[in-house]
Amino acid sequence: MQLPRCGVADRISYGNSARKKRYTIQGSKWKTRELTYRILRAPSGLSHYEVEREIRRAFKVWSDVTSLTFKQLVNRDTDIDVMFASHEHGDRHPFDGIGGTLAHAFFPEFGGDAHFDDSEPWSVDSWKGVNLFQVAAHEIGHSLGLAHSDVNDALMAPFYRGYKPNFKLSRDDIAAVQELYGSRSDSRFYPRPPDPLPTQGRMSGPPICHDASIDAITKLPDDATYVFKGDKYYRLSGTGIDVGYPRKIEWDWLGVTGPIDAAFTWDNSFTFIFKGDEYWKFDHMKAVSGYPRKIRDGFKGVPDNIDAAFVWGGNGKTYFIKGQLYWRWAKYGVDFGYPKQLNVWVNLPSRVTAVFKWQNGKTYFFKDDDYYRFNDKNFRVDEGYPRKVSTWWLGCNDDTQNQMHHNVHSIITAHPSILNPSRTRKPPRGSQDENENLQTKLQITQNEAYRTNCHISLLLTTFFTIVFFLRQ
Numbered sequence: 001m002q003l004p005r006c007g008v009a010d011r012i013s014y015g016n017s018a019r020k021k022r023y024t025i026q027g028s029k030w031k032t033r034e035l036t037y038r039i040l041r042a043p044s045g046l047s048h049y050e051v052e053r054e055i056r057r058a059f060k061v062w063s064d065v066t067s068l069t070f071k072q073l074v075n076r077d078t079d080i081d082v083m084f085a086s087h088e089h090g091d092r093h094p095f096d097g098i099g100g101t102l103a104h105a106f107f108p109e110f111g112g113d114a115h116f117d118d119s120e121p122w123s124v125d126s127w128k129g130v131n132l133f134q135v136a137a138h139e140i141g142h143s144l145g146l147a148h149s150d151v152n153d154a155l156m157a158p159f160y161r162g163y164k165p166n167f168k169l170s171r172d173d174i175a176a177v178q179e180l181y182g183s184r185s186d187s188r189f190y191p192r193p194p195d196p197l198p199t200q201g202r203m204s205g206p207p208i209c210h211d212a213s214i215d216a217i218t219k220l221p222d223d224a225t226y227v228f229k230g231d232k233y234y235r236l237s238g239t240g241i242d243v244g245y246p247r248k249i250e251w252d253w254l255g256v257t258g259p260i261d262a263a264f265t266w267d268n269s270f271t272f273i274f275k276g277d278e279y280w281k282f283d284h285m286k287a288v289s290g291y292p293r294k295i296r297d298g299f300k301g302v303p304d305n306i307d308a309a310f311v312w313g314g315n316g317k318t319y320f321i322k323g324q325l326y327w328r329w330a331k332y333g334v335d336f337g338y339p340k341q342l343n344v345w346v347n348l349p350s351r352v353t354a355v356f357k358w359q360n361g362k363t364y365f366f367k368d369d370d371y372y373r374f375n376d377k378n379f380r381v382d383e384g385y386p387r388k389v390s391t392w393w394l395g396c397n398d399d400t401q402n403q404m405h406h407n408v409h410s411i412i413t414a415h416p417s418i419l420n421p422s423r424t425r426k427p428p429r430g431s432q433d434e435n436e437n438l439q440t441k442l443q444i445t446q447n448e449a450y451r452t453n454c455h456i457s458l459l460l461t462t463f464f465t466i467v468f469f470l471r472q
Helices: 048-063 132-143 171-181
Strands: 034-039 069-072 080-085 101-105 114-117 216-219 225-229 232-237 262-265 270-275 278-283 308-311 318-322 325-330 354-357 363-367 370-375 439-441 446-448 459-461 466-468
Touching: 034 048, 048 069, 048 132, 080 132, 101 132, 114 132, 132 171, 308 363
Parallel strands: 034 069, 034 080, 080 114, 216 262, 216 354, 262 308, 308 354
Antiparallel strands: 101 114, 216 225, 225 232, 262 270, 270 278, 308 318, 318 325, 354 363, 363 370, 439 466, 446 459
């Protein structure tokens, strides 16, 4: 029986002829160093949360050793599309079901997209099934322009040889990708904190994981969520804090120095930041001229030094909170009858530090390391709240999450469409599940596969899936 493998053909093109065994370069590469990607479809056996996390890690394998950066986008065209599909899926390279070809990807000159066979039993940090992180890292290598390597222990070798808990890129892989894009020191890049890794008995990750109280939170038109704390801010994705963060507020929010009091974004894309008796206005993070202005001039009737501000999904109006009171602001000033007592919002804590409306249209209130999801229909906090900000929003790992390891890799790549160089794009997946931005505990009926040596035995094992939802 053949080992499961990548669907990309084993072509030899460019490389050092003085070496008989080494990497090969396909011949095309990206002209930009700042690449974007999106996940159009997720596999049926894993949650969106798990898939986004593992794909992000797979891209990071390559950005850690090159001048490249990668950013995930939602509902927008990107450089690289990641998709899970079964059998014929529109690119003239149909998948063959369980075993055989696991995935294929297109070289840069053919679009760079990566496709994964949804029939495979994809897994995360497990000896069972096919490790998604390792296969994705291999396929992304093809998307960057790397062909298969003759070096047996290289990530870019053509065959999947099983889960490797302590995966590292081989010297061959690093030499190959740096021949195309140089090392990290070859171009300007911002320091990135390491991905939060599970540790025994203590919280891991950046400093905010140790004290997850926040000053403000808002969602911008790019669909990313931004958290402000002290003199820094963080951009969040579906898996937690994005690489490259935190960053100083003053670096990107012109004229503003942290800490801030509050921030919110209107549906017209304008973002407002409040501090003391002043506020600033931004359009997609670009400062609008004429600011800062006094709060009393631009938001008549709203007090200085507010605790939080937000646009409520219940009526689309803007609300300001200070201490035990809140104000509802209309176009020309505070509405009649305000301020009112905050305790009319049933089951909220006595004081909140940040509030915002997320992409599901629901309102989230934050205090210390807790957050509360507010049900706008029955006007009370939903059951099951509060939850921890550090775990559910920031992606921090504590000693209860040690099953979620971040150090695995495996090899499998993609088949560039030489016969059909046109890219077949599918409509974007859209926003994540509107219920809870998923963390999944899985047990699912799967075909278990693949052992490392020359032999592979196929086993059938039965699991049951229990899904619990992560922050909506």
